[in-house]
Amino acid sequence: MRAWNQRLKRWPGWAALLVVVVVVLAVGATRSTGPQTQEDRIDAIARRVACPVCDGESVYESRNNASVAIRNEITDLVRENRSSDDQIVGFIENRYGAEVLLVPRASGFDALVWVLPAVAFVAGVAGLAVAFQRWKLQAAATGAPTDADRALVDAARRADGAEP
Amino acid sequence: MVAASINAALGRAGLMLMLGGAVFGALAVLYGIRRRDAKLLRQSPRYAWLALAGIVLAVAMMQRALITRDFSLAYVQQVGSADTPVLFNVAAMWSALEGSILLWALVLTGFTGAVAWRFRRRTDDVLVGWALIVMFAVTAFFALLSFGPADPFAAGAPGVTSGPGPNPLLQNHILVLFHPPILYLGYVGFTVPFAFAIAALVTGRLGEGWLMETRRWALFSWAFLTIGILLGGWWSYEVLGWSGVWAWDPVENASLLPWLTGTAYIHSVLVQERRGMLRVWNLTLLVATFALTILGTFLTRSGVINSVHAFGDGPVGAWFLTFFAAIMIVSLGLIAWRGDRLRSPGAIDSPLSREGAFLANNVIFTVFAFVVLLGTIFPLLVEALDDRRTVVGAPYFDRLSMPIGLVLLFLMAVAPVLPWRKASTELLRDRLFWPAWLGAGALFVAVFAGATGWAPLVAFGLAGFAAGAALRQVVLATRRQGWRGLVGRANGGMIVHLGVIMIAVALASSNSFTHSATLPLAEGDVVEWGGHTFELASVTERVNDRGSESVLAANVILDGGRTYSPAITTYLNIGQAVGTPSVRTGLTKDVYLTLEAGAQAGDSEATIRAFVKPMILWLWLGGFVMAVGTLLAAFPGSRRRRATDPVSAPIDTTPDHASADPVEVGR
Structure with a gap:
């Protein structure tokens, strides 16, 4: 049983895993989901538009009149079925101003909100890399344990009653 | 300060007692430490009891004022009402700013008392002394708030005999009673490890002692914060009627921020306990966690988030901002001052090790916290620097948290099998084999069940992988x-991971595969949508006994079985209407119904909105598993390591070491 388990875990087992994952993922991710309903489309667009009078809520969540009005407008535009999602959002933006966009634009000053997280991530990873480099140098400078070190550890462990 | 009534007089007296206990407690302990006066130090718990007695009196008086509808108080005029049911009248205390501060003060003073009790035999220990000083100082700040900008016992306008009651949203679900106090237990609980961190810095005892002392405090605070946040999501789901659990609004973000840094802390602290490393980093995380609770309160309570121009309006904001600045200056100053002692001797050998995984976890959680903070304050920055209004909403956070969540799931899969110090690829190949196949199995099941799209499928696969590990x-x-x-940290921690994975799966599926429709229903007409049938039985309107609220409900027979009644509740005193959803909860999916405006009682037609949301139940189950896991992790495992035991197995160089014992025993 154990030997069998070990043999399975060599490369053929992993290769089989890779094949299975790639195939299943490809099948699942690329298959058609059926036509998107109008309601789903309306919801998706409504989630991208902020309610103009309440801070931060989307017109999808918000229940006040201004939001209902915008939602109805989106509904009409979707039912007309002439414009793409982005065009509809652009239309709403033209009417109500850029502050109704819940997703900040990736241009001008607003681009910072996208750039800074990436910068933070890169800085974090770079910081880790530098730290590991320093630890490596530090460990190399320490050198291998000497016989005197080993004797010291053994003595301490004997004093504690552990097996040497 | 003329007291408006007996409630106000005694309440103020209680707050005064709390302030006195905190201020004199801090001074007495400070003096005792300076003079090395053990007798004086032995009395330090008494100041904590005094402060606790004071705040308990103040809270009792506030409750009495609410129960007796003492409208001479401005606060009762604001949140009290003759019509509020008993339970929600209790919760009315924390339905606005002043009472929330009162609740915060109660929890904080409770923690101060608990620390004083827990360490009552070690009052002459300087570390404990300084920790108490910090606790007393924070307590004094909150007591002062109650005398300054957030006075719960201020006299109200004369002649008022009724009030609107709490916000209607805060009086129709039982969770209003539990969510805020539990959240505050977590929020405020992090004051304790923070206090010990500052104490360690001041006393220079920067070894691992203070970490061990506060391990369980940090763990329980973290657990309460977790449960509090989840209860908030549950409340949002059951009450707000937009079918979501998390809207990324500033108040929610304010509670998530300390959770993120706190989660980073409870992981990286293990590296310090085990290897004596990352001392500065752990201190920084604790300071950040505590400071973020204060900053979050500033952001949400000052009105600054609505508009930067309202900055000067709320004096509370200025207080919190000043306090935040003081925390940062003191903490960072202390860390800089102790810099030489904080340097740790050890080195982390390899990125492919338990330590390395914890460090990666920390980078990701810190970046996550940075993203949430940035998105929350970005509108402020834009308004201050560019003078225009913008919004950063849920889609932004969703888009960025998705890859972060996937990386975290991957780390959760790999990290638990990594040994300390250094792992080899053979070892990974061996230990990750079955977890990886479980991931493939989860992926297969998800695809079989009809899931589509790269992101959710990768999430399901990684979730299975992590669950396997x-x-x-x-x-x-x-x-x-x-x-x-x-039991024990490592094993209990794995149970917590399982809970987190359940929540991750629930979020991935409910965010990706929710469908909704607006359904016009008519009596006697069976409408079919999304694999369910809906039939309108009646539209009814019911006014409660007190005549304070009327519930307009559409009674809908779902799938030919039970009747569900999404409603619009109108609070007659203030004329505000709130949608009340009706939910059928199931193991694999919820059917969530809301009533659209426009129907009248007795109508034979009504329009409802139906949402089919998969896996929602698993959010709450996952939260429960997380709580159980934390409890298990808080207790030590069966075997304690001797101090001289090597902290990890020596790196074997023989070829067949891959089958070496892989289990790490919880300490």
């Missing part, structure tokens, strides 16, 4: 130690 640890540990294999 966690289960592997639990199985190996229980096989060796029986039920004891479930």
Whole structure:
């Protein structure tokens, strides 16, 4: 049983895993989901538009009149079925101003909100890399344990009653 | 300060007692430490009892004022009402700013008392002394708030005999009673490890002692914060009627921020306990966690988030901002001052090790916290620097948290099998094999069940992978130690991971596969949508006994079975209407119904909105598992390591070491 388990875990087992994952993922991710309903489309667009009078809520969540009005407008535009999602959002933006966009634009000053997280991530990873480099140098400078070190550890462990 | 009534007089007296206990407590302990006066220090718990007695009196008086509808108080005029049911009248205390500060003060003073009790035999220990000083100082700040900008006992306008009651949203669900106090237990609980961190810095005892002292405090605070946040999501789901659990609004973000840094802390602290490293980093995380609770309160309570121009309006904001600045200056100053002692001797050998995984976890959680903070304050920055209004909403956070969540799931899969110090690829190949296949199995099941799209599928696969790694640890540990294999940090932590994975799966599926429709219904007409049938039985309107609220409900027969009644509740005193959803909860999916405006009682037609949301139940189940896991992790495992035991197995160089015992026993 154990030997069998070990043999399975060599490369053929992993290769089989890779094949299975790639195939299943490809099948699942690329298959058609059926036509998107109008309601789903309306919801998706409504989630991208902020309610103009309440801070931060989307017109999808918000229940006040201004939001209902915008939602109805989106509904009409979707039912007309002439414009793409982005065009509809652009239309709403033209009417109500850029502050109704819940997703900040990736241009001008607003681009910072996208750039800074990436910068933070890169800085974090770079910081880790530098730290590991320093630890490596530090460990190399320490050198291998000497016989005197080993004797010291053994003595301490004997004093504690552990097996040497 | 003329007291408006007996409630106000005694309440103020209680707050005064709390302030006095805190201020004199801090001074007495400081003096005792300076003079090395053990007798004086032995009395330090008494100041904590005094402060606790004071705040308990103040809270009792506030409750009495609410119960007796003492409208001479401005606060009762604001949140009290003759019509509020008993339970929600209790909760009315924390439905606005002043009472929330009162609740915060109660929890904080409770923690100060608990610390004083826990360490009552060690009052002459300087570390404990300084920790108490910090606790007293924070307590004094909140007491002062109650005398300054957030006075709960201020006299109201004369002649007022009724009030609107709490916000209607805060009086129709039982969770209003539990969510805020539990959240505050977590929020405020992090003051304790923070206090000990500052104490360690001041006393220069920067070894691992203070970490061990506060391990369980940090763990329980973290657990309460977790549960509090989840209860908030549950409340949002059951009450707000937009069918979501998390809207990324500033108040929610304010509670998430300390959770993120706190989660980073409870992981990286293990590296310090084990290897004596990352001292500065852990201190920084604790300071950040505590400071973020204050900053979050500033952001949400000052009105600054609505508009930067309202900055000067709320004096509370200025207080919190000043306090935040003071925390940062003191903490960072202390860390800089102790810089030489904080340098740790050890080195982390390899990125491919338990330590390395914890560090990666920390980078990701810190970046996550940065993203949430940035998105929350970005509108402020834009308004201050560019003078225009913008919004950063849920889609932004969703888009960025998705890859972060996937990386975290991947780390959760790999980290538990990594040994300390250094792992080899053979070892990974061996230990990750079955977890990886479980991931493939989860992926297969998800695809079979109809899931589509890259992001959710990758999430399901990684979730299965991570669950496999966690289960592997639990199985190996229980096989060796029986039920004891479930307790201890490493094993309990794996149970927590399983809870997190359940929540991740629930979020991935409910965010990706929710469908909704607006359904016009008519009596006697069966409408079919999304695999369900809906039939309108009646539209009814019911006014409650007190005549304070009227509920307009559409009674809908779902799938030919039970009747569900989404409603619009109108609070007649203030004329505000709130949608009340009706939810059928199931193991794999919820059907969530809301009533659209426009129907009248007795109508034979009504329009409802139906949402089919998969896996929502698993959010709450996952939260429960997380709570149980934390409890298990808080208790030590069966075997304690001797101090001289090597902290990890020596790196074997013989070829067949891959089968070496993989189980790490919880300490």
